[in-house]
Amino acid sequence: MGNPFVFGSATSGEQFTDRVQDAERLLANFKHGVSVILISPRRWGKTSLVQKVSAMAQSKDIKVVNLDIFSCRNAEDFYQLFATEVIKQTANKWEEWAENAKKFLSALIPKISFGIDPNTDFSVSLDFSNTRLNDELLDLPQKIAKDKGFRIVVCIDEFQQIAEFLDHVHFQKKLRSVWQLQTEVSYCLYGSKKHVLSELFSNQSMPFYKFGDIFFLQKISTDDWITFICERFRSTGKSISAELARKICDTVENHSSYVQQLAWNVWIKTKTSATSTDVDAALIDLFNQNSMLYYRYIEGLSGFQINFLRAVADGKSNEFTRSETLQNYHLGTSANVKRLKDALEKKELIDITGRIVSFNDPVFKIWFQKNIRKL
Ligand SMILES: Nc1ncnc2c1ncn2[C@@H]1O[C@H](COP(=O)(O)OP(=O)(O)O)[C@@H](O)[C@H]1O
Ligand SMILES: [Mg+2]
Incomplete structure (x- = not known):
């Protein structure tokens, strides 16, 4: 029996609920090559949604590349990750990476390293003093797409991170100037800091102004959550009333990650049928599980x-x-x-x-x- 509820990391499959319309909208963007900016507070479900839609869109005509730039501290880190992931994720097997790397990068980059384990060990070492090279790297998906005859969607998670880079407006100008000319590539740029992302994409004086369809992801509705929670209990041989499932949602204001965490706490306490006492006790567990984090906020x-x-x-x-x-x-x-x-x-x-x-x-x-x- 699998875990009925999942929290803390992006979710998929049976643990993924609703978002039918959100997924459709995003999928239409991916399929028609419309760039999109997806924004919501943390842990509402952006990464899960993009992963789901990426899998739906993946076909012989469309390749989706996913990267997370949370750990990128500067433009160099970004170029490195971008080039590596575009090469990797547009190839089917590692022989093809090697081939693509040679074909598309070797004229540009003297050093490409392959490790012993080809599945994890492939990276490009770049010489950043060459600015022409950086433009070429940003154009890599377009080159690959044209050569291979498919379109590419590049999804960049935690995009707000680029506002931390030194001279970031200049860097954004560069990205935009290269990306907007690409006919075979579209982008899904997403992240959590609404004030940062709104500034990047809605301020007329910023390079990414009107770059794409801006999409503020909403919470999953209570009705969808209730169906989901009741179903997950049922499928594991336990039960919960719609009323108590609603109480779970109300308590955590439908916040995706907390709904799953609280439902999980209730599920563990439940012998066969969840009671109101189980829900109250589960909430206390939820505080205890998170209080370290809250003290850190306060500090x-x-x-x-x-x-x-x-x-x-x-x-x-x-x-x-x-x-x-x-x-x-x-x-x-x-x-x-x-x-x-x-x-x-x-x-x-x-x-x-x-x-x-x-x-x-x-x-x-x-x-x-x-x-x-x-x-
Ligand atoms: N569609 C969904 N269905 C069920 N649970 C979800 C869904 N989306 C998110 N969650 C819950 O929220 C948590 C955080 O989701 P995640 O996609 O990582 O959010 P974000 O990228 O916005 O921070 C997941 O681990 C899961 O518990
Ligand atoms: Mg995320």
Whole structure:
């Protein structure tokens, strides 16, 4: 019997629910060569969705290349990963990588290394002083696509990372100038820091302005979650009522990863049929499993920032211009509130949509209300 619920890493197969319309929309983009920018807070399901759609789109006419640039610290890291993964993932077997690497890169790069284990060991070493070379590397998917007669979709996870690179606007200009001329290649650029990504893609003065279809991924609906949870219990010989499944969703505000984690905690406690007591106990487990993380969030905050979160937790989400809110929560001036919002958004603790401020992490919110407010 497999694990009925999965959290912490991207999910697929039986553990993947709903997202039918999201998958269709993304698949249409992939198939028609329309570039797309996908944005949502962490752990709502971007990576899972892109992986699912990548598998659906993969065919003899379309190759999908997936890379995650979270660990790239600069443009050099990026070029290296980009070139390596494009070569690897557009080939069927490792002999073909070698062939492609020689064919498309050897004129450009003197050193290509293959390790003993060809499945994991292939990398290109680049000479970054040559700027023409970098443009050529960015054009690699177009060259391969034309040569092989298929189209390519390059999906880049944690794309917000490029805003950390030195001189990143210049770097983005370069990417855009090469990528926008590619007729056989489209891109799916996705990540979590909404304020960073919105700036990259929606600000007229930025190179990636209007690069593609911007897609703000929403949460999975309660009805879909209920069906999913009940089904996963049933398929493992246990049961849960729709009402309790709903309670799981409500408690964690439909946050994908937490729904799965809380459902898993309930499932372990359940003998045959889940009870309300099981759900309450499972929530306490959820706090315990995550409290280290929450203490770490708190450790890095100033007194003002904690005061601000208190106000948000109390539902004062759009009342920060009121002087009584400023006074009651000791927030200082309204200019200070602006700084607090910016800082907490940067830390990914809050989301700001229009004038509404909310916690990004619904379980942290409950934990914060229980543990921090009373200090
Ligand atoms: N479509 C889905 N169906 C079921 N669970 C999901 C789905 N998408 C995400 N999850 C849950 O959320 C977790 C985080 O998903 P992930 O794709 O890594 O999110 P992101 O890339 O947005 O951070 C997964 O491990 C899984 O528990
Ligand atoms: Mg992800």
